[in-house]
Amino acid sequence: MILRIREAQVCGPHSLRLTFSDGATKRVDVRPLLVGPIFEPLRDPAYFAQATLDPTCGTVVWPNGADFAPEALLELKTETNSESAA
Numbered sequence: 001m002i003l004r005i006r007e008a009q010v011c012g013p014h015s016l017r018l019t020f021s022d023g024a025t026k027r028v029d030v031r032p033l034l035v036g037p038i039f040e041p042l043r044d045p046a047y048f049a050q051a052t053l054d055p056t057c058g059t060v061v062w063p064n065g066a067d068f069a070p071e072a073l074l075e076l077k078t079e080t081n082s083e084s085a086a
Contacts, residue, residue, distance in 0.1 A: 003070040004058025013045035016060060018073055028076040030068065038066045 007019040014034070017027045034042055041047045041064055054061045061067040 002058075003074065005053060005060060005070050005073070006058075008051065008053045008060045010049050010051050012079075014042070014048055015079055016051065016073070018060075020070060020074060021058070024074065026074075026076075027079040028073060029079050030073070030076065032076065033068055033072060038064065042066060 001021070004021040005018050006021055007017075009017045011017045011027060012029070014031045015027055015029050017025070019025045030042070033039065042062060047062070050063055051060050052062075053059075054067070057067065059067050059070050060073070
């Protein structure tokens, strides 16, 4: 089965709450993935907040074309309450 993101919500400066097609739900901080020029704009929380769900690709995308593979997002450590408050 191809993993897809079914729901995505921005819930912090660099955090997403995601629901995957396999039923997993988690909140992740994507900062470890913000490497390279395409991801530079996402370091700005205001730009990061422009995330949308692309229903065709099944992942989160930004206006500049940046996106993450659902598998990469699923592999990120789940954010805890203390981490999200930092």
